[in-house]
Amino acid sequence: MVNTKVTLCGIEMDNPIIPASGTFGFGYEFAELYDINMLGTFSFKGTTREPRFGNPTPRIAEYAGGLLNAVGLQNPGVDAVIETELPKLKQVFHKPVMANISGFSVAEYAEVCEKLDAQEQVGWLEVNISCPNVHGGGAAFGADPKSAAEVTKAVRAVTKKPIILKLSPTAANIAAVAKACEDEGADGVSLINTMPGMRIDLKRRRPLLANTTGGMSGPGMFPLAVRMVYQVYEAVSIPIVGMGGVTTAEDVIELMLAGATAIGVGAANLVEPYACKTIIENLPAVMERYGIENLTEIIGGAHHG
Amino acid sequence: MVNTKVTLCGIEMDNPIIPASGTFGFGYEFAELYDINMLGTFSFKGTTREPRFGNPTPRIAEYAGGLLNAVGLQNPGVDAVIETELPKLKQVFHKPVMANISGFSVAEYAEVCEKLDAQEQVGWLEVNISCPNVHGGGAAFGADPKSAAEVTKAVRAVTKKPIILKLSPTAANIAAVAKACEDEGADGVSLINTMPGMRIDLKRRRPLLANTTGGMSGPGMFPLAVRMVYQVYEAVSIPIVGMGGVTTAEDVIELMLAGATAIGVGAANLVEPYACKTIIENLPAVMERYGIENLTEIIGGAHHG
Amino acid sequence: MIVKQTTLTVTENTGLADGIYRLRLVGDTSAITAPGQFVNLKLSGFFLRRPISVCDWSDGELTLIYKVLGHGTEAMTGMAPGTELDVLTGLGNGYDVSRSGEHPLLVGGGVGIPPLYGLAKRLVAQGKRVTAVLGFNRASEIFLADEFRALGAEVIIATADGSAGLKGLVTDGMAAVSDYTYLYTCGPEPMLKAVYSACKTSGQFSFEERMGCGFGACMGCSCKTKYGNKRICKDGPVLEKEEIVW
Amino acid sequence: MIVKQTTLTVTENTGLADGIYRLRLVGDTSAITAPGQFVNLKLSGFFLRRPISVCDWSDGELTLIYKVLGHGTEAMTGMAPGTELDVLTGLGNGYDVSRSGEHPLLVGGGVGIPPLYGLAKRLVAQGKRVTAVLGFNRASEIFLADEFRALGAEVIIATADGSAGLKGLVTDGMAAVSDYTYLYTCGPEPMLKAVYSACKTSGQFSFEERMGCGFGACMGCSCKTKYGNKRICKDGPVLEKEEIVW
């Protein structure tokens, strides 16, 4: 019997599979399809201080390797998440959940994290720093080490729960951003968020997405994710949640060899609602095929040898 | 009758299609398959001062959106290109060719450009600044505006031929790099070069490519190319050679609407040796479908309206 | 709505009109509970599924009608009988037939017409008097009109170029019907807007949006309504006239 | 070599041994001119083509033998007769049969064996005495041995686990042949290296490499030789013993 357990920032998980934020809502849609307690955990929809409708539609486009989305962080706001979503979630999910937090200022991150820190159901705080800093000329917090460090510091001050900074692949040097987060007390990093891309509607001769650009995700981003996880693994000693284009149990092994301790699965859930269930069910057989007894033993394995 | 002609840095081309550097060798392999004079032009294999064998093999891997390559600029060196390749090319290609130049120092770029400037067959000098700067800690010249400007300036000093700086998608702000090149006298920019990515061999538990990382290209990169061409178009007024994942005549229209004057086709040539011929043959019908009479009229079209 | 992932087998895939095809499938249709719901088809070589309205269904059989629009629907025309398709079924809320009154008016444009067929069939079965206004660009694109008539529905055709029926839009067809009790409609958004303005009763409007998932997970298809934000795929595609915000 | 892109139709796709399949195709084979050349197959759902050696060919017919290694070759097992394949044919230099002398020795390991079959056939047709040393991991993986015998070749089997023929490597099989005039070999690189050391004559060695294009355009498959840099796909896959640099 192989062992799929991993430990992420001190919390043991039955397996490394974490549906990625924004692709699993608050879990209910999937709970109607299968018992989501089989998951390692899941990261809920990116939550902000105020309720947000997000961007106008169309918000979705396609490309050869997956999809582009410009949802624009639609969410009911942190207070409604706490009052409505978490109690509903409690009925169907009995493990610590990963809270995903977005913000447009350092103060907003801290405020939202502080509120979610008080929620017993929340195991980890995943802080998405791919959002534009409204006080910083609109560049993403995750674009440079300095602003990433600021967010980390502010969040660290308000919670003792594990904080995982979610990094953007647009960073000029993602390893440096990860290191800056670690230095300010981050317990982990997760990567990669989506890569900004664009499609144009040939008939209208205008950008297809109402928001002009959207984030690329899906299997077309997988080698980028592997490369960045590999680079970040060499720069930090905190655990990495690897994601970007994972669709199979083999992909899980590949990203873990690159250095990930746990694995986010995003786009795959949208087109294959049972994707995470299937990956978890296939994992033991794939581990056996590659002679892996304990999943933890392969984390970062591609760096040695 | 639709008109597929475009003018790139003062040189008129029958159509905008340019097989991208590194995917078309010096043209002979394709000249055996079809008359390559039907092309707009083509960009020959990246040429350096010294002959280079490049990286050890394996140099090629696959992903859902295309391939990764770590060829590592294998080429016979500029002197052999001039003595052997260009005379051979003259037999089969009668249009101005685009010379693609790589280097590892500013001086090398200038020296190679100066030599190729003297070649009558060369119409444009495409200067690939995605290479690591050996005097700059190994970061790519194209990663920041300052080093991109330095290369442009040095090359500008040795040639009156049109120089086109080839930009890397890893730049934190590719529009700023393009602007810096324009300011130093670049006649055009081309983008995007490949995006560094990585695959891991599950059996060996080691990076699949001998070079660890390789450049991602093919249709999985197309929305990234569209976004970057769109952004650069807003920042500069020199023409853009757009490329990255183009496989169809529709893709050509899409990148031109984003702002490209001419279109590079790379990975597609490798798996469909007739890709460029097919695109050129399909272009008039696709133009008619979208009501385009003159291709030039749609350049940057997605920005208005 | 209860989503079901299932494998359906193509039994027929034939052209009905210019660029319009009928796809018949057999397999488990148990998740389909109301006309106006849709299914989401996995096509080989494409990442996103393609949402197509249920035109008609029975136990074990499903009929879809699709128009060739882009690469995906183009590829669909090549699916031969015997092809197995991975399909998410039971998506969307669908129309509420209990609201129709005695003389429901059904207004459809182009590929908005197919879901109205399954609706008409159920309304007729309940003894309602059904009038259908069907809008097309031109005569060569007309489909399903005879099938509506065969159900016993009164059919009014409108074509933009006047090559068949009334020359004009579906709203011109609606003007010819004075005594309808309720309205059901589906079609492109500009048409829905015009129908909304012309509509003299309450009614249900079915919307289209580009979708990431089709079952409520991604917020790709959100719209604002008077009753709050809704997802076209899960809380729709059918909205009440009263809640619509244009 | 003259590259030709053509459409070939599958007529047979059957298992020969553990994980080993024979694929027969019909269509235009006119670009194939020498044993040891290869073709490059477009598989639906994969970006890169898959290079497979020509096992045997005649005017209008082509036989390939492939081993299931990864996702692409796995998908190949599902290609039913009638499937049309986009194939680049006529790739690579192939073996030079004129060099064989009277008693050529052919040494193949695993899926390095198929190209040697087409070679053996042509050598036998020229009246040469052919000996083939065929190496496998175990008895259940043996294929083509009977076909070599049917040609009239002497066959020596070596299996790593001793479950058939000699227990050992192909070099153990080579040791049993003393009077060969020339050597042709194909197999995994460690085997080629061992064969190189054991080889007492001149010979030709066929190499594998991951390929971007397969026709010389991308420099994806380069290797160094004593005669300069070569592309396995175009200047190879067959190299002269004398030029090899390990």
Ligand SMILES: Cc1cc2nc3c(=O)[nH]c(=O)nc-3n(C[C@H](O)[C@H](O)[C@H](O)COP(=O)(O)OP(=O)(O)OC[C@H]3O[C@@H](n4cnc5c(N)ncnc54)[C@H](O)[C@@H]3O)c2cc1C
């Ligand atoms: C609830 C619903 C029901 C539908 N019912 C029908 C029907 O019964 N018959 C029919 O012919 N069409 C119907 N459509 C529209 C149909 O989904 C699109 O025509 C189809 O997805 C186009 O795919 P494509 O690959 O040909 O186009 P492409 O433009 O190549 O597709 C690219 C992407 O955009 C999406 N897309 C493009 N156009 C549309 C559109 N108009 N609506 C939604 N997504 C789009 C595609 O799904 C795909 O994800 C329906 C759409 C929705 C949302």
Ligand SMILES: Cc1cc2nc3c(=O)[nH]c(=O)nc-3n(C[C@H](O)[C@H](O)[C@H](O)COP(=O)(O)OP(=O)(O)OC[C@H]3O[C@@H](n4cnc5c(N)ncnc54)[C@H](O)[C@@H]3O)c2cc1C
């Ligand atoms: C000149 C030549 C002749 C060959 N002849 C045969 C033959 O007759 N029979 C046979 O079974 N195999 C042959 N091979 C090997 C065959 O090409 C690979 O087994 C096959 O490409 C693996 O594809 P995959 O999708 O199953 O593996 P994956 O690992 O999923 O493939 C991923 C990528 O790596 C490439 N790749 C993986 N392994 C190899 C390999 N060993 N050599 C080259 N590319 C590889 C694939 O082509 C693909 O581009 C030959 C290879 C070469 C270069």
Ligand SMILES: Cc1cc2nc3c(=O)[nH]c(=O)nc-3n(C[C@H](O)[C@H](O)[C@H](O)COP(=O)(O)O)c2cc1C
């Ligand atoms: C529709 C959609 C919505 C997303 N919303 C969020 C979000 O709210 N917060 C966040 O941190 N990441 C969000 N992401 C990014 C994913 O969590 C993930 O990082 C990314 O999609 C890469 O993984 P994938 O390729 O498996 O999808 C979203 C992605 C998608 C596709």
Ligand SMILES: Cc1cc2nc3c(=O)[nH]c(=O)nc-3n(C[C@H](O)[C@H](O)[C@H](O)COP(=O)(O)O)c2cc1C
């Ligand atoms: C095998 C290979 C070799 C390449 N070599 C070069 C090169 O020598 N110089 C260069 O500027 N770009 C080189 N490129 C990048 C391409 O010219 C092009 O910018 C990139 O591949 C994106 O286009 P595509 O997606 O159409 O391939 C190479 C790409 C490939 C796939």
Ligand code: FES
């Ligand atoms: S398409 Fe995903 S929520 Fe509607």
Ligand code: FES
């Ligand atoms: S594979 Fe492209 S040159 Fe050999």
